Amino acid sequence: MIASAPDSLPAFLAWLSTHAAFPRRRLPAEAQLLLLAAVAAAEEESGNQARERFLVKTRDPARDAALRAHTLRRSRVHFKSDNSAKV
Numbered sequence: 001m002i003a004s005a006p007d008s009l010p011a012f013l014a015w016l017s018t019h020a021a022f023p024r025r026r027l028p029a030e031a032q033l034l035l036l037a038a039v040a041a042a043e044e045e046s047g048n049q050a051r052e053r054f055l056v057k058t059r060d061p062a063r064d065a066a067l068r069a070h071t072l073r074r075s076r077v078h079f080k081s082d083n084s085a086k087v
Helices: 008-019 029-053 061-077
Strands: none
Touching (some): 008 029
16 A cells, blocks of 8 residues: 555555545544554654665774774783882
8 A cells, every 4th residue: 555665655646546536525633643643654654764774884894803803902001010018
């Protein structure tokens, strides 16, 4: 009935004119609200799918190596030396 594509509003209007005689006769308020909510959900779902397709990958080997080196240097800073064996 409702296509989950960018052109779902024209498909929705075509369905209404075919099955509910939309321009000549109005639907009850509850039915209008339900159908509009379904169209909005389909639009949001298609938008989320398009967004997921173009996610930027954040793996950067140089940055990962720099973070590992930084962690190693921080761990060495907190090394406690034993000064009890004085000469």
